[in-house]
Amino acid sequence: MVGDDGHPVYNPEAQAARDGLIETLCAMPPIMSALDALLEHFGHDNVSEVTGRTKRLITASDGRQKLESRSARTSQAEAAAFMAGKKRILVFSDAGGTGRSYHASLDAANQEQRVHLLLEPGWRADRAIQGLGRTHRTHQATTPLFRPVTTDCKGELRFTSTIARRLDSLGALTRGQRQTGGQGLFDPADNLESEYACAALLSWFDLLAAGKLASITLDDFQHRTGLELVDKDGVLKDEMPPIQRWLNRILALPIALQNSIFEEFLALIETRVSAAREAGRLDVGVETILVDKATLIDDIVLRTDPGTGATSHLLTIEIARRRTPVSLERILRIAESDASACFMVNAKSGKPALRTRARALMEEKEGTPIPRVELMRPTRNEYMREDDLFESSWAAVERDVFCDAWSHEVEAAREKVDSETVRLATGLLLPIWSALPSDHLAVNRIVDGEGRSWLGRLVFDDHVPQLFTKLGIDRSEALPASAVAKAVASGRSIDLSHPFPSTVKRSIVNGSPRIELVGCPADRLPWLKSIGCFTEIIQYRTRLFIPVGQVEAILERLLADPSQLAA
Template sequence: MKVIWSLKLTLLTILMILMMSSRYVRYAVGKMKKLLHCSECDKLFHPDCVVPPVIDLPSEAWICFSCKEKTEEYIQARRLYIAELQKRYEAALERKSKIIEIIRSLNLPNNPLDDIVDQLGGPEKVAEMTGRRGMLVRASNGKGVTYQARNTKDITMEMVNMHEKQLFMDGKKLVAIISEAGSAGVSLQADRRAVNQKRRVHLTLELPWSADRAIQQFGRTHRSNQTSAPEYRLLFTNLGGERRFASIVAKRLETLGALTQGDRRAGPSGPSLSAYNYDSNFGKKSLMVMYRGIMEQEKLPVLPPGCSIDEPETVKEFLTKARAALVAVGIVRDSVLANGKDVGRFSGRIIDSDMHDVGRFLNRLLGLPPDIQNRLFELFTSILDVLVHNARIEGSFDSGIVDMKANSVELLSTPKTVHVDQMSGASTMLFTFTLDRGVTWESASSMLEGKRRDGLGSANDGFFESKREWLGRRHFILAFESAASGLFKIVRPAVGESIREMSLSELKTKYRKLSSLEKARTGWEDEYEVSSKQCMHGPKCKLGEYCTVGRRIQEVNVVGGLILPIWGTIEKALSKQARHSHKRIRVIRIETTTDNQRIVGLSIPNAAVETVLQDLAWVQEIDD
């Protein structure tokens, strides 16, 4: 009975709980229907919870107490702000639509290769040896282009390049375009067995990164059994960074010394490739000097391009731009602005591997705007010229076989036999030449008039006078702009055309242009006469007649003939000289202007001739 009563009580309790819960739910649902809704903040409030409590629900829009405290100005400003955002959004959307329309209306540029082929006469006139399967040709009606496959029914894709090559060699097509992909095993030289034996003109429109590949491409038109050698023309822009392509090819070609300077028949007429080989020992040293100067660790040995000595702020401005450019291309790393006492001072570093990496410097230049790119490259080459010039003066510059150039080269006397080899009977001869390197006023005037007559001159061409005096005298030069480099070639009365070219900024910094031709003529002729008797250091030069710096007429002694057996003797004799530049052996090539006689041998400084002859005579006595 107790169990039954306990079960009844439990059931009764559960029933009462369910009845109370249903009443609470009905009450809550009823209350939810009576919640107040704020029209400003979108929040819900119970009528009994607001102050003061709301008894009757409002029939219109209701605003809570917090929103009522906000002023009407705030609400108006908020609405205006939202309207402004909407206006900006619509304007941006309109600009976006216009940009999309402009992009859709743009025409793609012509394919460079197809454009060249079209300008040269079309596929009927040009033999193409590339890896392309098709090309864009001008439509028959002259409007637009059409796609055309390179192969035909009779010629497979694998044989189309060989077919094009044969058309070129047979003379049916006089222009050939080759690429690395489609020129493997192709010979295009002026072969004696071919119909087309015209001289080849090889234009390289895009120099490859690898010098070996460039040499391989050059070999396509220069092979055995040819009627004439090809003419090579390397094309590149005047942008500083693009000089990298010429630099690597020039460096590789210079290693082929037998082609360029290993024989007296090579002659001085060939172009010097060293002018484009920046990746040399002097180039690496120049790069390090430039980096240290830009980072203000050392003073720059030259004035930066576009700067003036009278305006130091121009130099600071250039250094700031140069550092920013080097940071932009990743050469200067960890760049920050120091805090504390040196506010605004630049801080950064260039790792050791980049300090001498000329290739990386030229490569990174390509990523800079043309203005700072050219100014950095001009600064680099100016420092290189200074270092090479100093090395020449000190006698430490190794340029291989040096061509002695002058307006007049004459053999002074009959060559003298200074040594005879007992084994072979071959003799060693001493040649003495007289060189006149000067340029007369008439020749200089003719050079300037010729430039102007041919339309190659510029407004800055003319005669200039140095702003500073040297030993009480001012120097005169002729400067004219080079069409190839954009720099100015310098011609001096005493030594003729200078190897180093000047930028316009450097020219105006050091010289002033003369408007009076009479003054230019007087100064030119005076310097021409004085330089025939003394060097530029004046009559009190310590070396006296042995100094040739700035001397117009000089005497050159060359030991030619059998050289190797007496090389050590000459080297030992030169090592006894007091001046460092006289201790180094130089191999030179010289050609007389009267009978075109060429001599290749060792240059003997005038101060060392007697010592060398004495040592050679002593060696001859021992051999006898």
């Protein structure tokens, strides 16, 4: 408001509120930086600081603060004190990470396992890799644990995802595999600039324009971010803002609104990543399979290059590995820290699981959230939709019942050694890439306890005959009944040509898994039922099933006795 004399008119109440706010802010203690907070909490006598600071303010034993001068030689002494075990905590920055090693060297007195907390990584992946490499080197007693540190502000994922993307791309350039740069720190769903994230953003724009998002409206989003998403007719533009610009504009929004938008966006990403993972199309770079023992059983040369003499091989390797189950103490700590945790036991199998809330999926057309839960098992984790959980055999139990079941399964898992035979296509793979199965594109590295490793693509038993046929290799490879049963149990469909063309697959009938035999001749149903199969008429169609507990035995009779099919 402006008075008749042209001077502004002030509101005394607003002025008093402003002065009171300034007075309160000035009376509050300053927020410490992460470095000063660590020194204050643990004490400068327990923390080695290797940074580029020439002066720092420390608190003496009498509680008085004093200014301490530091030199390059001070940083050397601090690093030596950590490696000697005199100080158990080390804080170093870019300036303090050049030319030094902080790993658990076999030549150092301090050989404890390093827990490397990555705080404020910045924007340059090469510097982040340099910092991670200071604690992970050869000639070390133990490998470090890398733990990125973030707050609960969803917008901070913007910075972490940039480092994840650049670490992965730099690893692909330096070592030929994406996992090297990121050290396996990040899940594909954590990368907010991946192809799945870009596709999810387009779905988010469509839902925003249709008014199906609960976080914000189209007009409010355009007003707050300055992004123009629609033309003068109110239709979404063909050229939408790139995901980098969208992420940067999101950072300018209030924290609560940021979190709401990111929850919806991450749900769309998780939906796409989960679908790709279930279909076997998720590109995760090179996956390392650590085993206790690996024995090479067979080596078949698939192709020899006429120009260079390089060869492609199909290796048959028998691997054995012990499981490392989660201890009861650790799962109880997780349960105590999560208010949504619930102790569960499967009524059919008696197996325990800790149920926690997982990130929801989102229906892409209507924007409807699909709630999910995570079932933490002793040796693995499973994700399940809440609706499917209610229809399953999982039931909530008391803590004592859960603890007994968990301890029993942990003991059984530790005593059990899992052995299996895998086939690995290795060597010069590019010329034979099109002949390899297209439903499992992951590249794996098998590493045994002796340090030997094999790099290539896994080939399942049911794909071997087709691989030999495509490459023109005259070698018959009969698929045993045990291999067929194992492949079907894992969710794959197996086509059989003997004794008649048919398909064995896993089906869900009335919410229960079954093994189904599809494509059998109608006149062979009596013989198939005589060897143990059974039929059901579902929706006016006769379907043939194999009892789950007798799959291998029935398949052995089916594959080994073709004479019974004679008319």
